[in-house]
Amino acid sequence: MESVANRVHRKPWNKGKIVGQKAPFKIKDIWSLRVRLQMEGLARELALFNLGIDSNCVAVILSPSEYETSATATKWQRALS
Numbered sequence: 001m002e003s004v005a006n007r008v009h010r011k012p013w014n015k016g017k018i019v020g021q022k023a024p025f026k027i028k029d030i031w032s033l034r035v036r037l038q039m040e041g042l043a044r045e046l047a048l049f050n051l052g053i054d055s056n057c058v059a060v061i062l063s064p065s066e067y068e069t070s071a072t073a074t075k076w077q078r079a080l081s
Helices: 027-039 042-064 065-079
Strands: none
Touching: 027 042
């Protein structure tokens, strides 16, 4: 049986790192990622990326409960059309 005094205390892997919600992608960043994935021929990754972005857009468009959400949905609709 191992005693408490013999245990090695390890530093947490996320100590000193920023945790929590990150800033959303800008439309310019989304398009640069799409172009990069297309140029490298990574069809699977491009499809998954598009699915994630489209899912986010649909969630924003379907829940226009606030003015900001509605404005964001309009911006996405213009960018993706």
